Amino acid sequence: xxxxxxxxxxxxxxxxxxxxxxxxxxxxxxxxxxxxxxxxxxxxxxxxxxxxxxxxxxxxxxxxxxxxxxxxxxxxxxxxxxxxxxxxxxxxxxxxxxxxxxxxxxxxxxxxxxxxxxxxxxxxxxxxxxxxxxxxxxxxxxxxxxxxxxxxxxx
Numbered sequence: 001x002x003x004x005x006x007x008x009x010x011x012x013x014x015x016x017x018x019x020x021x022x023x024x025x026x027x028x029x030x031x032x033x034x035x036x037x038x039x040x041x042x043x044x045x046x047x048x049x050x051x052x053x054x055x056x057x058x059x060x061x062x063x064x065x066x067x068x069x070x071x072x073x074x075x076x077x078x079x080x081x082x083x084x085x086x087x088x089x090x091x092x093x094x095x096x097x098x099x100x101x102x103x104x105x106x107x108x109x110x111x112x113x114x115x116x117x118x119x120x121x122x123x124x125x126x127x128x129x130x131x132x133x134x135x136x137x138x139x140x141x142x143x144x145x146x147x148x149x150x151x152x153x154x155x
Contacts, residue, residue: 039131042090046097046135053082053098054105080107087114093132100139 019027031041057080082102086095096111103109119125121140 039134042093042131042135043097046094047101049094050098050101050105053102081110082107083110083112085112085114088116088120088132090130090132093130093135096132096135096139100135100142 028041032038080102082099084095084099086092086099092113099109099111120136
């Protein structure tokens with residue numbers, strides 16, 4: 001019996017590197033020489049990723065719509081949903097900002113956290129050290145994730 005779903009098959013291709021690590025390092029250094037900080041770079045990367053996710057989703061919807069025998073509602077007809085797992089490091093900071101940007105674009109965002117304590121979400125704490133903490137605070141102060149926040153305990 002054949003399993004029928006709306007999902008497209010996943011292509012098992014290896015990613016193609018766009019830049020070498022040396023080239024990326026040089027681009028980062030040029031960013032800093034221009035007077036920008038690392039949090040600004042994190043925001044730029046998160047914005048680009050959110051845009052890429054949006055484009056991939058729109059392309060998937062177009063592919064499904066053109067190959068489906070029944071009508072598939074497009075973007076304005078239903079809300080996109082996404083779950084983003086974040087930890088406490090800078091990759092988690094990227095995740096918080098991606099979640100923030102996607103939510104600003106109209107997505108329903110659920111953030112699953114790993115390794116956080118309840119006081120990590122205190123927006124009244126003025127102590128901010130890392131870019132990841134800045135990203136978390138920016139997302140929480142914008143009220144975009146508070147209702148979607150889940151704390152996942154890992155033992």
